[in-house]
Amino acid sequence: MEGLGLWGVPVAVLGGAIRVSTPFLFVSLGECITERSGRINLGLEGILVTGAMTGYAVSYVSGSPWLGVLAAGGAGLLLGLLHGVICNLPRVNDIAVGIGLMLFGTGLAFFLGKPYVQPKAPTLPAIPFGAWSSSPQIRAALDVNPLFLIGIALAVALGWAFRHTRWGLVVRMVGDSADAARAMGHDVARVRAVSTGLGGLLSGIGGSFLSLYYPGSWSEGLSSGQGLMAVALVIFARWNPLHCFYAALLFGERARSGPALQSVGFTSGYYLFNAAPYVVTLAIMIATCSPRRTLAGAPGELSINR
Amino acid sequence: MGVKLAMAVAGMIAGGLWIALAGALRQYRGVNETISSLLLTYIAIAVFNHVVEGPLRDPASLNKPSTTPIGDVNMLGQLPGLDVHWGLGWGIIFCAAMAVLMRHTTQGFALRIVGGNARAARLAGLPVGRLVLFACFLGGAAAGLAGMVEVAAVHGSANASLVAGYGYAGILVAFIARQNPLAIVPVAILLGGISASGGMLQRRLDLPDATVLVLQGVAFLLILASETLYGRFKVFRPRSA
Numbered sequence: 001m002e003g004l005g006l007w008g009v010p011v012a013v014l015g016g017a018i019r020v021s022t023p024f025l026f027v028s029l030g031e032c033i034t035e036r037s038g039r040i041n042l043g044l045e046g047i048l049v050t051g052a053m054t055g056y057a058v059s060y061v062s063g064s065p066w067l068g069v070l071a072a073g074g075a076g077l078l079l080g081l082l083h084g085v086i087c088n089l090p091r092v093n094d095i096a097v098g099i100g101l102m103l104f105g106t107g108l109a110f111f112l113g114k115p116y117v118q119p120k121a122p123t124l125p126a127i128p129f130g131a132w133s134s135s136p137q138i139r140a141a142l143d144v145n146p147l148f149l150i151g152i153a154l155a156v157a158l159g160w161a162f163r164h165t166r167w168g169l170v171v172r173m174v175g176d177s178a179d180a181a182r183a184m185g186h187d188v189a190r191v192r193a194v195s196t197g198l199g200g201l202l203s204g205i206g207g208s209f210l211s212l213y214y215p216g217s218w219s220e221g222l223s224s225g226q227g228l229m230a231v232a233l234v235i236f237a238r239w240n241p242l243h244c245f246y247a248a249l250l251f252g253e254r255a256r257s258g259p260a261l262q263s264v265g266f267t268s269g270y271y272l273f274n275a276a277p278y279v280v281t282l283a284i285m286i287a288t289c290s291p292r293r294t295l296a297g298a299p300g301e302l303s304i305n306r
Numbered sequence: 307m308g309v310k311l312a313m314a315v316a317g318m319i320a321g322g323l324w325i326a327l328a329g330a331l332r333q334y335r336g337v338n339e340t341i342s343s344l345l346l347t348y349i350a351i352a353v354f355n356h357v358v359e360g361p362l363r364d365p366a367s368l369n370k371p372s373t374t375p376i377g378d379v380n381m382l383g384q385l386p387g388l389d390v391h392w393g394l395g396w397g398i399i400f401c402a403a404m405a406v407l408m409r410h411t412t413q414g415f416a417l418r419i420v421g422g423n424a425r426a427a428r429l430a431g432l433p434v435g436r437l438v439l440f441a442c443f444l445g446g447a448a449a450g451l452a453g454m455v456e457v458a459a460v461h462g463s464a465n466a467s468l469v470a471g472y473g474y475a476g477i478l479v480a481f482i483a484r485q486n487p488l489a490i491v492p493v494a495i496l497l498g499g500i501s502a503s504g505g506m507l508q509r510r511l512d513l514p515d516a517t518v519l520v521l522q523g524v525a526f527l528l529i530l531a532s533e534t535l536y537g538r539f540k541v542f543r544p545r546s547a
Contacts, residue, residue: 042340046523086527089534095340096481097530103474104523110516228344235341271359275352278345282337285345291336 013253015141018148019214021252023048025151026206027230028237028244029158030199034080035234036162037195038175038301039087042098044203045227046105047079051207053113056218060121065212068121069147072208073201079105080200084193102227116218124213145213147205151245154202158241171195175299203227224274232281236288238297251277309380313454314396321450322443324350329442333435351469358464372465382459393455397494400448404487407444417441449473475501478526497522 027044034041051072059068083101087094127149130142162168174181174191181188206226211218233251237243328346331337357373364374382392408414420427420437428434452472457464479497483489504518 042344082527086531089531091536092530092533096477097527099474099477100523100526100530103478103519103526107516107519107521107523111514111520114514114516225348228341228348232341232345269356269360271352271356275349278348278352282342282345282349285337285342286331286335289336289338291334 011137011141015137015143017249017253018141018144019252021248022145022148022151022209022213023206023226024230024233024248024251025148025155025245026209027203027227028233028248029151029154029241030076030080030202030206031230031234032158032199032237032239032241032244033171033202034196034199035302036175036239036299037171037192038178038299039084039094039192039196040098040231040302041080041083041101041196041199042095042228042231043079043083043101043105044098044199044230045223045225046102046107046109047076047200047203048105048207048210048227049109049223050079050105051076051204052211052222053109053116053207053218054204055208056121056211057113057116059123059212060116060119063122065122065124068212069124069205069208072204074204076200076202076204076207077197078200080203081193081197083200084196087196088189088193110220113218113220117220120217121212123216124209126213145209147209147213155241155245162241172299175301178301203230225278229277229281232285236281236284239299240297251280310382310458313376313380313458314451317450317454318447319450321453322445322447325446325449326439326443329439333438347473354464354469355466358466362464364463367463367465370465370467372461372463375463376458380458381462382455391455391459393452393459396451396455398491400451401487401491404444404448408487413437413440449476452476475522478522478529481526482529 027048031041031044054075055065055068055072057068058071059065062068079101083094083097086092086097124145124147126143126145128139128142129144130139133139133142158168162172170181170186170191173184174186174188174195178188181191207223210222210226215222229251233247234244237247324346325343328339328343331342332339359371362373363371384391385395406414408417416427416432417437417440419430419432420434420441424434427437453468456468456472461467475497479490479494482497483493500521501518504515507513507517508515
């Protein structure tokens with residue numbers, strides 16, 4: 001941080017927030033689609049890790065990181081569909097299946113990903129928005145990955161789609177009242193399975209960002225609960241895709257300020273800093289939940305509201 | 307003996323209070339207990355790491371930070387005549403106590419009513435909030451006791467190898483045992499055996515240690531999916547009470 005002194009902290013936090021928030025953004029957008037259809041998928045953590053592993057392995061084998069991103073999305077889609085289809089069976093609890101999928105996804109990723117811990121795969125390129133600056137810190141902070149921009153576009157597009165497209169309205173109706181959707185002749189089970197699958201697809205892509213850009217390698221400790229935090233993040237964002245983007249930035253910033261402060265001399269309490277996002281999430285949930293009413297904007301069929 | 311008992315009680319109180327917090331949030335603030343307990347898990351691990359690497363760190367532990375060893379005198383030791391430590395005995399005692407509590411006491415009966423239908427329980431005048439907190443405390447206490455046994459019978463000090471996902475495996479055990487405290491004993495031994503075989507799979511068959519995780523995940527998903535068969539075949543039909 002030499003050269004910028006204490007100013008290095010906000011710059012590093014901004015750059016870090018952009019980098020760290022991208023997986024949050026994708027996973028929370030995916031969870032947003034799933035929850036809008038009335039189902040909660042806690043297994044996104046497993047999907048994220050599987051996506052990270054698949055993306056890294058495919059990038060290593062094929063030499064193309066973008067192919068890796070696609071493969072990660074495909075793997076996520078499959079796992080998401082698995083969750084959706086199992087939960088379509090009567091009397092199956094979606095939260096419990098989510099925990100099962102979390103174990104299965106991480107296990108599968110560790111099992112298949114063992115050979116890819118060592119080798120170095122080609123990673124995603126960054127767009128250097130900071131090329132105008134002579135300061136290396138600012139340049140490092142403004143190296144933005146294309147996936148981040150895709151994520152923003154996706155958040156805007158999803159917010160629009162939920163309001164103005166047939167598909168978005170059907171998903172929301174299924175999420176708010178399955179009976180009404182059934183009366184209108186929609187296949188509730190299919191809509192939910194597809195929504196969960198799409199959620200998995202986005203989470204898989206979010207995972208590939210972890211292994212292919214930042215931190216940019218595959219290891220078993222790659223994810224630190226981003227998939228789980230995204231679930232809380234969606235609640236924080238009140239099921240609004242655009243708010244998911246702001247919330248992801250906020251979470252990324254929280255997750256990032258610990259190491260940044262550490263680099264300028266605050267060394268004690270490193271682990272407590274790392275836990276800050278969880279504390280913040282919990283505090284937000286305590287502040288916004290109430291036993292007497294459901295949260296504003298919450299899909300009526302969601303099991304956490306019943 | 308006094309120290310061991312104190313360790314057990316301290317572990318149970320710490321675990322109990324932690325999960326009672328999730329229960330209280332659910333009961334009085336309407337925070338979803340699945341999400342809050344997951345978050346609390348991460349917070350607890352962070353606090354654990356902070357304490358182990360900071361205030362309670364043994365200066366002699368260089369590469370792998372851990373607390374000062376509790377000393378051989380305070381270790382739980384083996385069951386007489388077996389190559390198994392006392393944790394198994396304590397676990398079976400806890401399970402039996404829970405079975406008695408759930409089946410043969412008014413508290414347990416009230417708990418089952420609350421679990422079956424909270425609104426009916428409230429109409430019947432049961433203190434639903436207190437009962438939920440009590441159940442959460444017991445659940446957390448069981449986990450706290452497990453942690454204490456891990457320290458006092460296996461590791462001898464607290465370090466990062468305690469964070470091994472026993473909690474998630476425990477959820478799986480409870481589901482397979484269909485929330486029956488006595489069925490937990492065989493199921494837990496079975497799952498423990500599967501986990502322990504991980505090392506052997508690695509050495510003999512050259513499989514990665516994550517094989518066990520995959521197996522647990524598949525088992526969990528299949529068992530949850532089989533919930534749908536409940537009541538459709540004779541074997542799965544609930545016994546009329």
